[in-house]
Structures are given as structure tokens and as C-alpha cells.
Amino acid sequence: MTSELETAEHPKGLKRTVIEPLTRVEGHGKVTLLQDEKQNIKQARLHISEFRGFEKFIQGRPYWELPVLVQRLCGICPVSHHLAAAKATDMIVGAAELTPTAEKIRRLMHFGQTLQSHALHFFHLCSPDLLFGFDDEVRHRNIVGVIEDEPEIAKQGVLLRKYGQEVIRVTAGKRIHGTGAIPGGINKSLSKDEIKYLKRDIGQVIEWAQQAVELVKRIFFEHYDYHMSFASIDSNMLSVIRNDGAFEIYHGGLRARDEKGNTIFDHIDYSCYGDYIREGVKNWSYMKFPFITSLGQENGWYRVGPLARVNNCDFFPTPLAERQRREFTGTAEGRTVQSTLAYHWARLIELLHCSESIAELLNDSDLYGNELLNKGELQCCGTGVIEAPRGTLFHHYEINDDGIVKKANLIVSTTNNNQAMNESIRKVASQYLDGNQLSEALLNQVEVAVRAYDPCLSCATHAMGKMPLQINLVNDKGELLDRLEKRASGEINRTV
Amino acid sequence: MKSIEPSEKRDHSPVLVFTYGNPSRGDDAIGPAMFYLLERYIEESNERDNVELLTDFQLQIEHAVDLEQRQGVLFIDASQSSESPYEFHQLQPQRDNSYTTHAMSPAAVLAVYRQINRQQPPPSYMLTIRGYEFGLGQGLTEQARWNLQQGFDFVKKLLSTNVESWPKLKQF
Numbered sequence A: 001m002t003s004e005l006e007t008a009e010h011p012k013g014l015k016r017t018v019i020e021p022l023t024r025v026e027g028h029g030k031v032t033l034l035q036d037e038k039q040n041i042k043q044a045r046l047h048i049s050e051f052r053g054f055e056k057f058i059q060g061r062p063y064w065e066l067p068v069l070v071q072r073l074c075g076i077c078p079v080s081h082h083l084a085a086a087k088a089t090d091m092i093v094g095a096a097e098l099t100p101t102a103e104k105i106r107r108l109m110h111f112g113q114t115l116q117s118h119a120l121h122f123f124h125l126c127s128p129d130l131l132f133g134f135d136d137e138v139r140h141r142n143i144v145g146v147i148e149d150e151p152e153i154a155k156q157g158v159l160l161r162k163y164g165q166e167v168i169r170v171t172a173g174k175r176i177h178g179t180g181a182i183p184g185g186i187n188k189s190l191s192k193d194e195i196k197y198l199k200r201d202i203g204q205v206i207e208w209a210q211q212a213v214e215l216v217k218r219i220f221f222e223h224y225d226y227h228m229s230f231a232s233i234d235s236n237m238l239s240v241i242r243n244d245g246a247f248e249i250y251h252g253g254l255r256a257r258d259e260k261g262n263t264i265f266d267h268i269d270y271s272c273y274g275d276y277i278r279e280g281v282k283n284w285s286y287m288k289f290p291f292i293t294s295l296g297q298e299n300g301w302y303r304v305g306p307l308a309r310v311n312n313c314d315f316f317p318t319p320l321a322e323r324q325r326r327e328f329t330g331t332a333e334g335r336t337v338q339s340t341l342a343y344h345w346a347r348l349i350e351l352l353h354c355s356e357s358i359a360e361l362l363n364d365s366d367l368y369g370n371e372l373l374n375k376g377e378l379q380c381c382g383t384g385v386i387e388a389p390r391g392t393l394f395h396h397y398e399i400n401d402d403g404i405v406k407k408a409n410l411i412v413s414t415t416n417n418n419q420a421m422n423e424s425i426r427k428v429a430s431q432y433l434d435g436n437q438l439s440e441a442l443l444n445q446v447e448v449a450v451r452a453y454d455p456c457l458s459c460a461t462h463a464m465g466k467m468p469l470q471i472n473l474v475n476d477k478g479e480l481l482d483r484l485e486k487r488a489s490g491e492i493n494r495t496v
Numbered sequence B: 001m002k003s004i005e006p007s008e009k010r011d012h013s014p015v016l017v018f019t020y021g022n023p024s025r026g027d028d029a030i031g032p033a034m035f036y037l038l039e040r041y042i043e044e045s046n047e048r049d050n051v052e053l054l055t056d057f058q059l060q061i062e063h064a065v066d067l068e069q070r071q072g073v074l075f076i077d078a079s080q081s082s083e084s085p086y087e088f089h090q091l092q093p094q095r096d097n098s099y100t101t102h103a104m105s106p107a108a109v110l111a112v113y114r115q116i117n118r119q120q121p122p123p124s125y126m127l128t129i130r131g132y133e134f135g136l137g138q139g140l141t142e143q144a145r146w147n148l149q150q151g152f153d154f155v156k157k158l159l160s161t162n163v164e165s166w167p168k169l170k171q172f
Helices: A054-058 A063-073 A079-091 A100-132 A143-149 A152-172 A194-223 A224-229 A270-273 A294-301 A306-312 A319-330 A342-361 A419-431 A438-449 B026-045 B106-117 B143-160 B163-168
Strands: A017-022 A029-035 A039-050 A236-241 A251-257 A263-268 A277-280 A289-292 A381-388 A391-399 A405-411 A469-473 A480-488 A491-496 B014-022 B051-056 B071-079 B088-093 B123-128
Touching: A017 A319, A029 A319, A039 A419, A054 A063, A054 A405, A063 A079, A063 A391, A063 A405, A079 A100, A079 A152, A079 A381, A079 A391, A100 A194, A100 A469, A152 A194, A152 B106, A194 A224, A194 A319, A194 A342, A236 A263, A236 A306, A236 A381, A236 A391, A251 A270, A251 A306, A263 A270, A263 A294, A270 A277, A270 A391, A277 A294, A277 A319, A289 A294, A289 A419, A306 A319, A306 A342, A306 A419, A319 A342, A419 A438, B014 B026, B014 B143, B026 B071, B071 B143, B088 B106, B088 B143, B106 B123, B123 B143
Parallel strands: B014 B051, B014 B071, B071 B123
Antiparallel strands: A017 A029, A017 A469, A029 A039, A236 A251, A251 A263, A277 A289, A381 A391, A391 A405, A469 A480, A480 A491, B088 B123
């Protein structure tokens, strides 16, 4: 563990290295590394500033707008926010249960979302690291580089993502800003033609998903020790779990386990999340640091997302994914798998599970049922929790008598992983930063560690013309020693 | 696999106009705002068979599939660095050397098209409209609204002309 590096005793005498923003990660992040005069890493912090304003953005709006409104928080995972808000508003309208048609269509939408998100991450954002190695020429590590060298893999990535997007379009009604889920249910079921359309390619999707899992395993085992140790940290794991312990991403109780696999809590009603999880604050970050209350802030931080989910579940309810899970957990020798790069492996097992689950659901006649909505007595608050592609996502709202949101609390997946990402960065920086010269290789290694979590550091603003990367090296007197600028074209300039 | 195709796959309109941006991020809403202006214009001018409109938060790899079977493509986005009120130029496929391919450039989408289809993409153009503020929950700035209107007038001119003539059109 490297948590002692978070806050240096005498930070004024340290040299500061700033890396911003992180690349191939949603939004902008900044990494600050502080060195002492002996060039040892004394502080490592991941600054994320873009989450400010989410709750304020929501306050004052009527609750029935929430499932649509919150999609604008994030251009990459709008469906996750859509469904979490819909679940919270289910509680507000007193819909204790959904109709089978409503629940299954929402599940189908969520499987489509997770499939396309995981496909994007593996084939588009991270596979270049894995396929070509961390030290590969930078411009070769993006998707176009993959397409050039591995055109079939790249094309599979494009088409897998496209398939997931089509599942979303059919279930949500539109490509973006879908209105499929509404408080208490859904606004339309599927037609037989739509189901037939989605069935047409699902066999191919499953086959490609299987190949993708085999590919990531092959890569992982080729340099097994390195992949197991790179940015590896011991952490607790948090996820939603089904009543019988099965893998679950849409609805269930909360389960937390420690690094040895011991249960911390299990099958907790997520509307009581505040009794089990707290959000710590630190004076250097706008983003909160959630932790398991019973363990305290220092020891109670945890990881969420594919690694946590695959570690936490007792089994996958689909056969191909379950076979892969057994092989995955078998590497941990009785503990939980703690390798940060194993996120990629777990992510693709989930992708396989999503494709199998979509195939199952497409054979379910409830998808074209007519009972779409349930409602009861209006409640003053509601909580919705789902497993978004990046991890557990909490939406909690309180409304006034007019149905207007007076309070909102969102804990997004990346916030849940906040401390864990800091820990992984410290691990990498402690191992690989040498001397007082910034190197592109070090930058890439820090980014590889962060990218494993698939963080969504911000949302969909993307206006052209922004500088994508700047690295500053400042000494203890505040003097700028070095600066690297990387432009959108890939051109790198040293400006000091 | 040939059938994972764009939404409601049917005969493609010859011209695709693809706007993008987040409607709740200040002037990033220029793209979606243009979408709604054009939607009404195309409806009123009976151009639905000739022009298809698509919009999204940002460009991604799968959008390369939307370019198939087009005679021309126009991308429209907000820009923090373009000339005011807008800039217009032809695009060429280009490997995206930037790190941040989560928000792909239109040229990189064209490059993906070329790679996965083994052929040149359709003639494609970029209209960037100058924006100024991009905060969550902000509306369009007054200057961006004016730029948007200028850009809209220019797009109407483009859509009333053959794609082959687009390079000859002057910006202002």
C-alpha cells in the first residue's frame, strides 16, 4: 500500500509534477506528483474537477423530467443515468415493482448499454495498450492504429458497439435522449419486427464476445506476472448482487467484500446506502471519497466496476460467462483478484454475459406485452442504484409537495473508484518515475493505470480546438522547469 | 456480419447532415440547436428524401457506419477556436493522432470508414460554429445564437446546391 504518499509532511519543499489532462479518458483529469529533493515520490493526487454542478443542475426540476434530464450529464453513459433516475422515480411514484414487460425492456436496454460501453473501452480505448504494449509509439496506440494492424478485431469493435447502440435505440425509442424508461415503467414495448431485427445478429455478437475474452486472456497470460502486478493494490470491493448471489447489474442488494474475500455486508437494501457508505471530502479535490462506514475512511475505500462485480458474485447465470468467471477467480488462489489490469479481463467476461443475456431476453414474449406502468402513492424521496458499465451508480432524490426536486445526491461510478485510482497512480509513480525528467513512457503508464478503471471524468463537452494534453514540471520554488504540450494532431512541443 | 447497420436501415438519403454536441453544455448546444432548425427547414422544404439528419453528443467509431451510401456528408459542431461566425472546409480521412479519441474528429471517423470498408468515404465537409461558454446547465450565449443563425443560413445555401458545388461556395 502507498497511502502514506497521499499527503506529504512538508509539501512546500517538494517539486511538483503536473500531468493534465488524462487522455483517452472521458473529460479532463490532472495528476500531480510531488517529489522531494532526492526525487522520491512524496505525494500523488488525481484531481477531477468536473463533477461540480451535477446536483445543482437537477434541483428545481420536476421529478418526472429526471430520467430524460440526467442523460445530459454524460455523453458516454447517458443510459446508466437514465435508468438510475428511472429507478429512483419508480420509488417516488410508489411503484414497488415493475410489470414484467417494463422490467425486461429496461434490462435489455441496460445490457445493450453495457455491451456497447465495454466494447468501446476494450476495442477503442484500452486494447491498443494491450495489443501493442505500453511502450508502443504513442500515435500507434489509438483505435486507428488498431484498425491498421488488426483490421478484423477493430471492425468487430465497431460492429459490437453498433449492435449495443441499436439495442438502446430500439428499447429507448431514439439513438440519444431516449425516453424509454419513465417513472413507474416504460412508455412502449417492442414490436415483433424489432425483436426479429435484434435477433438477426445476436449469434454473431456472442461469438465475437467469446473471441474477445479469449484474446484478453491470451494477452494477460503472455506477461502474467507483469499484468498481475502493474498498479495492483489491495482493496475492498462493492457491487450490487442478486438475491441468490448471482451476478446482477440492474437490480439487487449491495454486497461488500474485503481483499481476502470476507463479507463486510451483504444483500443490503440500497435505499439505506447512507447507513453503510459515507462520502469523505479532502481539501485538495472537488470529488468526494466514498468509504464503507464501518471500516472508516482510511481502510474503508473500495473498488467498483467489472473487477468488483466479477469478484463479488457467486456465479454468472449464463453458462459461457460462468465458465470464464471460474477461470478468472481461479487465478486468485482463494483471495479476490486484485490486479488493476484484470479490470479488462473482467470487463470482457461481462460483455460476454451481456450478449448471452440479450439473446435470452429476445426469446421472452414479455418484451411485447401491453402492461407498461405501475403506480402507487406518491413518496417524498426515491433512490435508484444500478451497476453502470463503470460501476455502482447511486441516484437519490427528495421532492417537495409540488413534485419539484429539492435535493439530489449522485454518487457516480468514477467517484466510487476515486481513492482506488489514486492508490493505483501512487503505485505506478513510485515504481516508474525516475529523476526529474518527465517522460512520455511514464505518462502513458500512469494513464494505463487510470484507464483500466474506465473512468468517466466528465461529460460530453467536446468542443473542437481544446488542448488535449499539457505536462508541467515545477520545482519547490514554483519555477517552471519543463513543459510538454501535446496537440490534437499528436504533435508534441517542449515549450520551456 | 452485414446486418448491424444504422438505425431503421432503409434507402439512404444522398446527403447526411450530422450535428453533435451536448444540449446542456452552454454553446456546445450549437450542434443540437442546428439539428432542430434544420429538422423544421427540411420538413417545410420537402427535402426529407434528399437529406438525413443525425445528432449525437459526440463522434464515435460506430458513426463511420452512418456514412455508407452517401453522396455527401456535412458535420456541424461548436468550436472554441474557429473564426466567428463559422468556418467551412472539406475533410480528408486522417488517422487521429490525438490521444482523446473518445471524442473523435470527423477526419478520424472518415479514416475509420476507409479502413473498415476498404474504400474512400463520401465527400465530407466540416462546418464549425464559434462558441464561447461550455459550462453544464448554461444556455447558448447571445453571440453563439447569432453565429448559429449565420451558420444556418449557410447550410440552407449548401442544401440547395449539388454536393459537387459545395467547395465553390463562399463562407460569408
